[in-house]
Amino acid sequence: MGKCDLMGAEVGGCSASLSKMKVTLSALDTFESSFTPLVVIELAQDVKEETKEWLKNRIITKKKDGGAQLLFRPLLNKYEKETLENQNLYLVGASKIRLLLGAEAVGLVKECNDNTMRAFTYGMRHNFKGFDDDNDDFLTMAERQFIIKHELENLRARDEKMIPGYHQAKLYPGKSLLRRLLTSGIVIQVFPLHDNEALKKLEDSWYTRFALKYQPVDSIRGYFGETIALYFGFLEYFTFALIPMAVIGLPYYMFAWEDYDKYVIFASFNLIWSTVILEVWKRGCASMTYRWGTLVMKRQFEEPRPGFHGVLGINLVTGREEPLYPSYKRQLRIYLVSLPFVCLCLYFSLYVMMIYFDMEAWALDIYEDSGSEWTSVLLYVPSIIYAIVIEIMNRLYRYAAEFLTSWENHRLESAYQNHLILKVLVFNFLNCFASLFYIAFVLRDMKLLRQSLATLLITSQILNQIVESLLPYWLQRKHHVQVKRKVQALKEDIDATLYEQVVLEKQMGTYLGTFDDYLELFLQFGYVSLFSCVYPLAAAFAVLNNFTEVNSDALKMCRVFKRPFSEPSASIGVWQLAFETMSVISVVTNCALIGMSPQVNALFPESKVDLILIVVAAEHALLALKFILAFAIADKPRHIQMKLAKLEFESLEALKQQQMQLVAENLKEESREGEKEKAT
Numbered sequence: 062m063g064k065c066d067l068m069g070a071e072v073g074g075c076s077a078s079l080s081k082m083k084v085t086l087s088a089l090d091t092f093e094s095s096f097t098p099l100v101v102i103e104l105a106q107d108v109k110e111e112t113k114e115w116l117k118n119r120i121i122t123k124k125k126d127g128g129a130q131l132l133f134r135p136l137l138n139k140y141e142k143e144t145l146e147n148q149n150l151y152l153v154g155a156s157k158i159r160l161l162l163g164a165e166a167v168g169l170v171k172e173c174n175d176n177t178m179r180a181f182t183y184g185m186r187h188n189f190k191g192f193d194d195d196n197d198d199f200l201t202m203a204e205r206q207f208i209i210k211h212e213l214e215n216l217r218a219r220d221e222k223m224i225p226g227y228h229q230a231k232l233y234p235g236k237s238l239l240r241r242l243l244t245s246g247i248v249i250q251v252f253p254l255h256d257n258e259a260l261k262k263l264e265d266s267w268y269t270r271f272a273l274k275y276q277p278v279d280s281i282r283g284y285f286g287e288t289i290a291l292y293f294g295f296l297e298y299f300t301f302a303l304i305p306m307a308v309i310g311l312p313y314y315m316f317a318w319e320d321y322d323k324y325v326i327f328a329s330f331n332l333i334w335s336t337v338i339l340e341v342w343k344r345g346c347a348s349m350t351y352r353w354g355t356l357v358m359k360r361q362f363e364e365p366r367p368g369f370h371g372v373l374g375i376n377l378v379t380g381r382e383e384p385l386y387p388s389y390k391r392q393l394r395i396y397l398v399s400l401p402f403v404c405l406c407l408y409f410s411l412y413v414m415m416i417y418f419d420m421e422a423w424a425l426d427i428y429e430d431s432g433s434e435w436t437s438v439l440l441y442v443p444s445i446i447y448a449i450v451i452e453i454m455n456r457l458y459r460y461a462a463e464f465l466t467s468w469e470n471h472r473l474e475s476a477y478q479n480h481l482i483l484k485v486l487v488f489n490f491l492n493c494f495a496s497l498f499y500i501a502f503v504l505r506d507m508k509l510l511r512q513s514l515a516t517l518l519i520t521s522q523i524l525n526q527i528v529e530s531l532l533p534y535w536l537q538r539k540h541h542v543q544v545k546r547k548v549q550a551l552k553e554d555i556d557a558t559l560y561e562q563v564v565l566e567k568q569m570g571t572y573l574g575t576f577d578d579y580l581e582l583f584l585q586f587g588y589v590s591l592f593s594c595v596y597p598l599a600a601a602f603a604v605l606n607n608f609t610e611v612n613s614d615a616l617k618m619c620r621v622f623k624r625p626f627s628e629p630s631a632s633i634g635v636w637q638l639a640f641e642t643m644s645v646i647s648v649v650t651n652c653a654l655i656g657m658s659p660q661v662n663a664l665f666p667e668s669k670v671d672l673i674l675i676v677v678a679a680e681h682a683l684l685a686l687k688f689i690l691a692f693a694i695a696d697k698p699r700h701i702q703m704k705l706a707k708l709e710f711e712s713l714e715a716l717k718q719q720q721m722q723l724v725a726e727n728l729k730e731e732s733r734e735g736e737k738e739k740a741t
């Protein structure tokens with residue numbers, strides 16, 4: 062077996078493998094009457110028959126003719142359609158060979174028999190661990206659904222000028238058909254189906270039996286994909302990493318606030334802790350994603366977002382026909398519209414904060430006038446109201462940020478996500494922490510700072526648990542009962558189990574990704590690290606919240622929302638940078654708070670300039686230590702680095718060998734032509 066065979070995936074595949082792929086694809090059967098449904102497409106109730114027929118043909122047509130070459134059938138047959146609701150539900154699947162060829166097309170990485178991780182190729186399928194012609198479990202269900210989603214999203218308009226039956230729905234070559242159908246309201250939604258048997262096994266090992274144990278991250282990855290598994294892996298890791306802070310913080314909380322010198326040690330530990338846990342996570346994440354294959358997964362040239370629009374033209378890099386949009390127009394939208402809007406929202410957030418302080422002063426006046434137990438409770442009311450208002454403002458701003466970022470018309474999904482996260486993080490940081498900074502550095506009221514920090518942290522955690530999991534779960538349970546009653550009244554000759562499952566899942570809420578979950582952890586990290594020397598108990602509350610968060614998020618994923626499509630991920634992405642930035646800010650705030658302490662100020666009764674210089678020097682020294690630690694701790698373990706280097710070397714060697722073979726073939730061809738000329 063030559064290196065060209067082994068490394069075909071990394072360098073683009075050998076010609077023999079590619080030719081075999083084409084032959085196999087052309088022979089695939091797309092008319093299987095019975096298949097395992099993987100994805101559901103819901104059409105609008107009034108969709109015309111010619112549109113349905115056109116969509117069906119594009120899905121089942123062979124790849125060489127512009128189709129997806131998948132399996133497709135309605136949920137209900139003709140007789141059942143006349144007697145039941147939900148007539149426009151369709152099931153999509155694929156044959157085993159089609160899925161394997163799709164795995165090669167999307168670049169899935171699997172473990173070989175020699176324990177290395179390589180991109181899967183159909184031609185070399187028997188060299189991969191666990192593959193067998195009679196084994197249908199080589200690809201996880203999450204991977205199969207990801208492949209089908211990729212094929213559906215890459216259905217592009219060819220000669221069509223419009224969607225058949227809808228003259229107003231214009232098409233142009235290269236336009237994503239699925240995106241156009243969704244924006245036109247012809248397709249209501251596309252979602253992957255749950256596997257009830259596999260889901261039950263996952264639930265039993267995950268959250269149904271409450272116990273202090275590690276999460277089955279590999280099982281979560283097999284069912285939901287790498288992006289979801291990485292979130293739960295990070296949530297678990299972050300929770301355990303908070304335990305030392307919680308244990309150390311408990312005795313510190315018993316001390317009086319005036320004992321500032323004792324908090325210097327705690328704050329210094331916090332700063333080192335925040336750096337070390339983030340660096341160690343990167344190492345653990347690299348080991349995990351290498352085992353899953355996503356760390357070495359080759360990213361193809363990123364295609365335009367389905368929502369990207371512009372004038373049809375030729376991409377100078379790829380040579381493909383696709384929408385083009387001038388970058389200066391996007392920059393104008395960002396700087397003339399988006400940026401002023403974000404600044405206006407930030408100003409409004411500060412205005413609401415000042416109203417909160419007026420309420421605090423009002424509550425304090427009432428307490429000082431009466432001094433009763435009831436008025437002492439009233440002191441916490443402004444903070445609770447403010448925490449609720451903060452949550453509402455954060456959610457409203459999120460919708461506005463998504464609309465603005467979409468309107469900016471970013472070509473790539475990565476650029477869209479980066480701009481959206483930046484907008485949301487800036488607003489959430491100011492909205493959640495501005496009042497704490499104002500109390501700490503303007504009012505200099507440490508007692509109020511501790512009270513506000515505790516109230517904001519606890520209230521936000523309770524609200525998140527209710528809004529994200531408990532309320533949706535309660536609503537979903539009520540709907541589930543209604544669906545069961547309807548199914549019990551159905552004819553016995555239909556597949557009632559599948560019908561019930563599809564109808565139930567189609568009305569579940571859509572999981573919008575891990576954005577809100579990471580944002581919640583990011584804000585929690587801010588509450589713990591920014592003012593650690595003021596409220597050491599914050600870490601203990603965070604640990605308690607996260608132990609319940611694991612179970613509530615698991616319940617949410619399994620029973621509240623539709624199953625999300627799997628997305629390959631090699632890390633937590635831009636959130637790693639967000640957490641690292643927060644840890645840098647925490648260095649500055651904790652040094653400033655310690656510098657404001659009465660004990661430290663008493664050491665410099667005459668010159669405050671010396672105090673400021675010493676605090677700044679200490680802050681710079683801690684930052685230097687932080688960056689030294691980050692540099693000293695490698696992002697990837699040594700054995701992972703060696704494996705990646707070996708793969709890179711083999712890729713280069715295979716590429717050289719392939720080029721040498723091409724040169725040799727060209728020389729042979731020239732030699733033959735020369736002999737023919739001599740013979741003539």
